[in-house]
Amino acid sequence: xxxxxxxxxxxxxxxxxLVALIKTELPPINRLFKRRKFDLTIHDRIxxxxxLGNPNVNMLISFRNTCDLSIVIKSIVISFNRGNEHNFSLSxxxxxxxxxxxxxxxxxxxxxRPGEExxxxxxxxxxxxxxxxxxxxxxxxxxxxxxxxxxxxPGFDKNSIAEVDQNLADxxxxxxxxxxxxxxGEYTVKITASTEQSSVNLSEYFRFTLFESDSNRLIxxxxxxKIGLGVCFFDQKQQQPLSIPITPL
Numbered sequence: 001x002x003x004x005x006x007x008x009x010x011x012x013x014x015x016x017x018l019v020a021l022i023k024t025e026l027p028p029i030n031r032l033f034k035r036r037k038f039d040l041t042i043h044d045r046i047x048x049x050x051x052l053g054n055p056n057v058n059m060l061i062s063f064r065n066t067c068d069l070s071i072v073i074k075s076i077v078i079s080f081n082r083g084n085e086h087n088f089s090l091s092x093x094x095x096x097x098x099x100x101x102x103x104x105x106x107x108x109x110x111x112x113r114p115g116e117e118x119x120x121x122x123x124x125x126x127x128x129x130x131x132x133x134x135x136x137x138x139x140x141x142x143x144x145x146x147x148x149x150x151x152x153x154p155g156f157d158k159n160s161i162a163e164v165d166q167n168l169a170d171x172x173x174x175x176x177x178x179x180x181x182x183x184x185g186e187y188t189v190k191i192t193a194s195t196e197q198s199s200v201n202l203s204e205y206f207r208f209t210l211f212e213s214d215s216n217r218l219i220x221x222x223x224x225x226k227i228g229l230g231v232c233f234f235d236q237k238q239q240q241p242l243s244i245p246i247t248p249l
Contacts, residue, residue: 038071038112039064040193040202041119042246048210049241050218052136052172052231053179054125057090058241062119063193065112073110075194078124082185090124132179139172140232147228163226172225180219184212188249205249214242 043060050056057078065071076092094104097120110118128136143164150162163169187210192203221239224230230239 037065037067037200038073038193038195038202039066040191040204042191042204042206042248044246046208046244046246047241048182048214048218048244049239050176050180050182050221051125051234052139053176053181054128055088055090055179055181056241057124058121059124060119060121061191062117063110063112064117065114068114070114071112071200072196073112073193074196075109076107076122076124077192077194079190079192080181081188081190082183088126088181090126092122092124093127094123095120135175139168139175140228142168143172143225143228144232161227164228166226169226172231173222176222176225182210182215182218184210184215189246206246207249208244208246210242210244214244217242 039062041062041064047058048056049058059078061076063073077089079089080087092107095107097105099121104123107122112118127133146164146168147162150156150164151158156162186207188205188207190203190205192201194201217240221230224239229235
């Protein structure tokens with residue numbers, strides 16, 4: 001009668017060796033099947049403004065890594081739809097390192113270790129094309145030169161504010177209307193955080209309403225262009241961003 005495998009020492013030696021091999025390889029196998037996950041939390045208000053018409057948004061965003069592996073967030077993009085139309089998207093460009101900081105840092109990526117949280121006010125906007133950047137600089141330089149010349153003119157009251165020639169204010173206003181997006185209406189918004197693994201990308205949705213009075217407040221920035229405000233220098237006390245409540249979807 002042949003020996004049972006239960007009494008065959010060769011079988012048990014082979015089995016022990018196999019178990020040891022599996023045990024050695026098990027950690028990377030476990031890591032392979034662990035799901036990367038992170039949470040996205042947004043504040044209940046969004047700050048809306050513009051730079052010579054080019055839309056800008058500031059928003060408090062929080063990420064939390066809720067898994068056992070590190071996650072690298074490469075980009076954050078907000079897409080705005082007014083009505084049934086896809087209007088425009090803005091990318092995260094800068095953020096405030098802390099609530100006490102007045103200067104922004106450049107946004108490059110977010111590296112979250114397990115259990116870590118990243119919470120900052122993030123600035124979203126699109127940079128001008130090279131042609132638009134050149135036009136913007138020409139408008140700004142012309143306004144600065146014109147104001148400088150008027151302030152140096154004999155008899156100018158140094159306590160007064162110099163206003164540029166109307167054609168220069170009109171050029172700034174024309175550029176504004178080319179770029180302006182914040183028309184009144186209902187906006188549906190998608191915020192997407194993209195990671196190094198596309199399967200882990202995260203999106204959240206919310207909506208908000210811009211009333212005609214809101215849109216007009218932003219349009220009224222144009223009144224400052226005649227003195228260079230909102231073109232060559234900026235003052236949030238005189239051109240305050242809109243603080244708009246948002247509703248999650």
